Amino acid sequence: MTETRTTPPSDSITDVAPEAPSIAKRLASRPQLVLVAVLVVLIVVTGIIEPNYLSVAGLRNSLVWAIPIGILAAGQTLLMLTGGIDLSIAMIATASAYVTANQSPKGTAFAIAVGLLVGLLAGSLNGLGVGVFRVNPLIMTLAMAAILLGLFTGWATTIFAGSTRMNDFMRTVGGGNFFGGRVPWAAVVWLGVALLVLYLLRRTGFGRNLYALGDNPIASRLSGIRAWQVLVAAYALSGVLGSIAGLLIGGRIGSVDLQLVGFLLLPSVAAAVIGGTSIFGGIGTYSGTILGALILGVLQSLLTFLGAGQGVQQVLYGSIVIGLSWMYTRLASAQ
């Protein structure tokens, strides 16, 4: 939270020092170049291990992994900028997909609307808890996840008993491809989400408020930002982003259960951290997070080819979060 950590919300950092700066300084001023390099190296390494990977089908598999991670991580990025986090986002996604699948017989549009409403509602409640009642975001969202799981465990056999099959529209959007089976439809959804989030963060007052709140809550209060309104909006948006990701995954798998999205919680946090977003607020970009999600998508392919189990993956994600935060902290102090 020192003044040296205030980074402008844009990516265009023009740091041309007169004398030759150290390598650490150069890398610190161009973190996204490093991420692109890491991405390319990972793709090449995966291609060496499994030559079939370097094909449209192989790369598309990584992209299909990266899409839901990228959308969930958009929620994490928005909230991490304010100094928060959403540990309920995977459970919100699961709950949305469950409701949509269950309500599918009543009409596709209705089912999708109800599904998105779940995310909006749960996210707004998170926002109220954090923004108005000042509950620690980690605790509020962790509790929200526990409450949703409990509610849906009960509801699965009562008010949401019956169909768990996702409707055909979401099956196409979540799992289908176009352009001769080369490009997943879900990529179009991610593109839309990405443009919206990038626009919000770079061009709107809401985006600037997110950075301001995370960077210095007291200064932003004194300059007239109503923190609770910004926070409720941010958490609600994160909930809706969770719903979108949940619907895509439900569509890809075809049917839903209560463990649908849980496995993507850790990758969603990891993608934002890899992208250089600070969990303590004020620093980060969504373009970094997109690269983080793509890196994790390729990493997933690599781990699958190596036959690594779920345990190894979790250990790896944890190590990535610790290792990269350590690196970013060092780079920030070097700057």
Added chain:
Amino acid sequence: MTATTPTAERRLGSPEVKRWIQRHGWTVGIWLLLVVLVIWYTTLIPKFGGFQTSTIITGGTSWIFLGVAQAVVVIAGGLDLGVGGMLVLTSVAAAQFMDGQSLGVILILAVLITIAAAVVNGLVGWIITVSKVPDIVVTLGSLFIYQGLALMVLPKVGGGTSGSFRWMFTGSENGIGSNPWPAIVVITIPVVIIAWWMGRTRSGLSLYAVGSDKTAAFLSGVRDAKTKIVAFAVAGAFSALAGFSSVSISGVGNPTTDGGTLTLNSVAAIVLGGVALTGGVGSVLAVVPAAMILFFFNPILSALGVDPNRAQVIQGILIVLVMMVAGVLEWRRSRRS
């Protein structure tokens, strides 16, 4: 939470009484609340005997140990999201390696697992002090890592431990009995030791010093890095005790248990127990009844005839409410000062 307003203090008699109430008021209050809840519970169910007492105390054991683990770290000015993951990891490690062994081997294993948990979590504390990365980030990472390691140690539900080891934590060789005393002893000994350490020894008191003002503590000769590492190591050891209790109750290890929820319970327990999340304030002796109360919601709700699934939801909501009230109180306190 123990701080009373100046006007209230002035009305209460002598300075010694005043100070005692200020210091121990919250602890006494939370114990009284537990007693009231137990008395209420006895009127809700037809028979209240050894079996009911034993079920509550046995079930609350892991909540208490995890609460104490979290309290030690938070009092030292940190936060350990990994304790729930450590509980899962140590319980599956116990189930994997203790299965079919004699009691002697099992006890040696228990000591080794506890030491390993302390060393590994101490390492997490070391990473925090060296890297200057915030506690929340590093321990979020360690939570992931512990859960992953748990899956690597024991890929699916299984393993086990011996009847006599289960007796130590539950008072019965199959996990359900009517003898609460072993569980009481197993809770009391470590908690009393840790309370004595934190209240009476130099290294224990330095936790409070570092937690309340790091700079002042450093200037008066307390090494804050060492203190933090020690706090995390103690938290690791207590998480291991919680893991043993959980494997003793269920009889098997379950690597898919959600450690995040367990961590949440531990944080709620310390908040209810009057430990300030900002560090430096609180007592493990108040965390014990607070953890019991949070666990106790569940049997009370089922005694009231609430469906178990719904009881879990209500328990979750109550925990959030506790946190909300604490959040508002802490905010008001920080505005006043």
